Amino acid sequence: METQRQTSHLSPQASETIDLTKLKTIFRGNWIWMVLILAVINSIAYLTVRYTKNLYESSSEVKLDIKKEATEFGIKSAMEDQSVNLISGEIELIESRLFLSRVLDSSHLNVSYFSVGRVLNDELFNNTPFVVRYVAANESVFNVPIYFEELNEHEFSVHVGDNGKETPGRYNDHLTLSGVDLVFERNPNFAKGDEIGYFFVLNSREYLLDYLLRNLTAEPLNLNANTVRIAFKDNNPFKAHAILNKIDSIYLNYSNEQKNLANKQKIDWVSHELVNIERKMEDYEDYFENFTLQNKTNDLDADLKITVAAINKLDSQRYEISQRIVDAATLMDGLRSDNLFVSLSQRNSLPPSVSKNLEQLENLFLDQEKLKLSYNEVTFAYRQRQKEIETLKEKAYHQLDELKTVWTKRLQEINKKKLRLEHEFVNIPDKSTQFSKNLRFYKLYEQFYLSLMQSKSEFEIAQAGSIPDFKILSPATMPHTPISPNRMMVTAVGFVASIILILFFVGVLYLLNNKITTLQDIERIHNIPVLGVVPSSRHSNGQDLHVKDHPKSMVSEAFRTLRTNLDYFNAHGKKKVIAISSTVSGEGKSFIALNLGGVMALSKKKVILLDLDMRKPKVNLPVKIDDNSKGVSTILIRKNTWQECLASTALSNFDYIPSGPHPPNPSELLLNGEFEDLVNDLKQHYDYIILDTPPVGLVTDGIMAMKRADISIYIFRADYSKKDFITNLNRIVTINKFSNITTLLNALPSTGEQSYGYGYYEEPTRRPWLKKIFSSS
Template sequence: MEYNQNIQPMASPEIDFDKLKLILRSNWMWIALIFILANATAYAFIRYTKNLYQSSSELKLEVKDEASELGIETMMMEDKNRNLVSGEIEIIQSELFLNRVLDFSAFDVSFFSVGRVLNEELFHNPPATVVYFNKNHSLYNQPIAFEEVDERQFKLQLRDDKEVIGRYAERVKIHDLELILKRNDNFKKGDEIGYFLVINSRSTLLDYLRKNLTAEPLNYNANTIRISFKDYNPYKAQAVLSKIDSLYLQFSNEQKNLANKQKIDWLTNELSQIEKKMEAHENYFENFTLQNKTSNLDEDLKETIIGINKLDSQRYHYARRLADLDLFVNRLNNGEFQLPIMLRQQLPPVMNTQLDALQQLQLEQDKLKLSYQEITFAYRQKAKEIEVLKAKSLDQLTGLRDEWHKRLQEVNQRKAAMEKQFASLPDKNTEFSKNQRFYKLYEEFYLTLMQSKSQFEIAMAGSIPDFRVLAPASLSLKPISPNNMMVAGAGFVASMVFIFFFIGVSYLANNRITGVNELEKNTTAPLLGAVPMMKQKDEGLHVKDYPRSMVSEAIRTLRTNLDFFNIAAKKKVIAVSSTVSGEGKSFIAMNLGGAMALSKKKVILIDLDMRKAKTNMAANESDPSKGVSTVLIRKDLWQECVVRMPLNNFDYLPSGPHPPNPSELLMNTEFTTLLAELKEHYDCIVMDTPPVGLVTDGIVAMKSADISVYVFRANYSKKEFLSNLQRIISINKFSNITTLLNAVPSSGKTYGYGYYEENGSPGKIKSIFRR
């Protein structure tokens, strides 16, 4: 029987469901483990995460603008509502306001219960109330274990320190902390392991408030805001938020009134002082005019005043220089060599260079101090250099100071001369100019302050804050996080995603042949059949030892299917081959020959794998020095090498000793002559060839066969073996090759009518997953 070998196999883009079911069956434990781990992680997160509660309140910011009734333009921006809401939110979240909350609250001491899983704060009903006296102690933010001895006594312990026993309502001291505990008679102990208290520092409480407090605009047009506070204890969240609401209303009103009032009071006081000064100057001007009959000043007086002012500037300049120089001389005597930048700009370059050198020597001395003691020679030498350079710098600075002092004296002399000249002018004119100058300054300052005061008075009169609480702090016993349903759903979805990726990666990474459909789709050779996987390890004559098994029935089916190939041949030569070893080629060849022998045919099995002798055959013991290799070199007759199998009409011709040239032995005429002689004595010749993927011996044997059975092993043979078979068919122009899939996993269904027996039966779990 010939068939068309020109049909090219087409790779199917569809999902191979048989392969997918095999992956699911073989990796069900990993899939179950992924599912369990993902959902267990979600459960652990829910179990070991504290419930977070939130309390919320709503405030309305009413600001009545009455300034427009007076016809006065307000000083607010166009979008005053938005600015008002944003400004109040900043006040609520400011550190100034939060400190005010802490000043009027009692959240500094926290009591906790030690649970078997999580610790819980006993805010609503603690075992005792705590009062501590000294604010400056070292036990802030440290857990202090608490244990009640009886109704009068208790124990306190800090980490692994010694226990301290105290009495309720009496002072007890632990380290540098003094406190008093008052017993709560309403407290009832549960299944807690223990208790501990923590005294929170102010910085910790500020961080706690900032982290959990949220203020956000609710409606800009209505000037409403929502304030919320989060905590692991719902009662504490409500208590803290209630305190924030009440203090905010009071604080906001005080801050607004206090700010404007303080500004107006200060302006009023300053205006009063300036009015008195201006009144004194006005009285002077009036008396001066009456006494002198004039108010004009001479130009000489102006020039003299300008000259004196210039000399005053010079005197201030030299005096400032001398003061800075004296300060630096003192610092230089004390070992400090840093000089003000303004003074260094006025020193000669040589002196600046010496000062830089002195600073460099001091740095070197400091470095030596890190490595040497002060009594060492290097350190003393460096100190001597510093002293020499220091003395030299002091001498130069002293000389410079004398020079500047001399110049200052010269300026003083010049000023004295000008003042003497000025003294000749009328003293009253000088006093008049001075008073006139101060009067103008006071007048300008007075007008500026009056304008500012008017603006603040208008703002204070025009803006009347009227804040109200629309919704008080709520008590929510439903946690906002974690969302158990969402976390559980996320765990389930994550498990499905991980399982999907695991199956996908396993599917793509699996390059093994899994089912007969892959042979049908990817090869042009017809499928002879499939042999199921055995439940036990048996490489002998399975058809004889287990005649009612599914494997034996499958092999008998192969025997029947072979009758449809090359029907005209009465004597058939069958070659059984595979790509590599381990695919069950020899097992199929031996049991196929045994099945033919059971059908009353004379069968001989020839082992042509002369490179690797078989050691697990069911034949009787044979002489290892005789076999196919000795027959082909004409050393022995084939009749002398034949071994009887433990089955009637079934003989076995072993491979014999390993020859150096097995391929050449199969290619000569002796092999053809051997087959011709065997055909005269046997109805069927089964050849167990070497793997064609490793050596070429099998190709030679397949060319001499009437039909070739190419064996693949399920979940063992790689998919590229199919391409190898196609290449063999194409190169050698084979038209008599059939394929067979060996060791196919059982799907739980039996062939035929279900009367086949297997040694042992699969467990219930395996049976379920096989389905």
């Protein structure tokens, strides 16, 4: 529990607000991607507008009204009440393939002419360089572009598709192309523009019908006023206007014609049905007359009742005899299996002689069972009794068989008699049934006849009284402005979409960015002081002696500040061993150790730096190492003394001991007493001993070195170290109970608010203007 409380006390507090510094870092690090997103999305919007054909719409308004003057006669109209369904019915008529076929028949849309532009192809309408007339034996070249090239005023060449064979031709002469006979007529009044070629398409009827259906729109404007808006869309405004004009003119005539045709068809159908019904009624009347003459009456119920009673009686007899036959068969089966049992009902249905023999046989079976108790089956008495049973059983079996045969013949006779009665039943009542059925149908036809007569009168009055009155309130308009694409809308949508995508991109990066970006991120750690900040510098490569090469830079001033801050941790001057550690490699631990030692050496202190990362020796350091086979690892196994492993740096008071060869057990080497003896011996010769430890987040060697140190500096690198590393530091402090640890933020961007007062030390340099924009506060 104590450990949990300490961990909770040391854990960083989550920020509930947006980290502006983190957001600014994301903008600064990904501004190229944001500019690219903005450019790509807006380029797509521009290309959409540039390479999308303009779509024009021509519209007209039609008023539909049918006056029903037939109601003045007081007769209810048989036509549908179009006050509710009038508009929907007319819209269906306008958009029907049957009506549009009429439009195609009166229009010249079989051939479409196009000009080939440098960007888009445009359809030419009523102003074409040539006119094509054709007679098609097949439709193999229909709906396929046929390219046309004029050679001179009299000759030209055509080819089907992009890779078709060139076919030469002359104006006003017949040209056969894939089974189609073509005649080209030149238009001398055509003015050529900047187009680079022409082609035409022979349209099939199905394609044209689909084209009209796809681009035609009919919708109600006012249900109470019965007004409909009709619109047609096309990429060519003149074509849209011409087709809609044709639709309006044909619609007025076609609609009236269709309505008159519907009424006429209704009247014709009713008249035809009336004639058929009259004939059927005459046939029924003749039937009734002949029936009365032949039967002298039309009531056969008495004969029907007698016949039904006789049939019922025969059915009862059939059932009784059938039951007797079944009983005889059952008794015969019992005789064969020596399991005879005669029920009372069976005994009553048998003749007395047969019944007596069966009763006697039952008694013999009982006596035989009693003999079995006193005699053996091979005795004379038992065999005598068995012989009597066999004789009587055979006699009874033959009697039952004869009875069964007699009853079977009797049953057949009854069945024949019943069939005869049923035949009479069918003949007698069928006449009455047929008469009733015919009478019922006659009455139904009579009612239907009267109903059709009334309907015919109503249809005729309705046809005479209906006056169609269709008015075009607004003729087809000539479109001047395309309805799509809406350039302003597409451009605005592209810009807004790019902004939204950039914000989404930044938001995702913000949520995915779990790195330490500001000093405040590590200042939230309780009970662990912050030693300072080392800003980033474009002069540093991470392994140079920066304080010597660039003494006036922001980084060098930051290290001087670190040296001063360390004096507060070493007020009595007894803390000589400083351990430099981090969670993972790449956080600048070695750079801090090297330059912190350098800045201490510049203050006339004698400093030595030990590379304890024996698993990964340092390379490219500003230190001259004569023999790589010597170092900390050889010192700890007593192979060399520390004096033999010293390497000099560019500063006179600053020495360096490399890690040496990679040992198989670096952790055990730091645990033995040799390491502690080495540190104690170095304390006698140097003012400060700096330990460059391995990353404590990867191996435990660094923890062992930190336990031997007077002060431990834990390095975090801005925009590199993850916030989870703070948790790792809390865990290390809690488990090892460190009280001499401090933190340092390395490579913090030295711009704006994060410069922390070091800006005046950096030499003025020119930066790209975009970086200035995204890095300014």
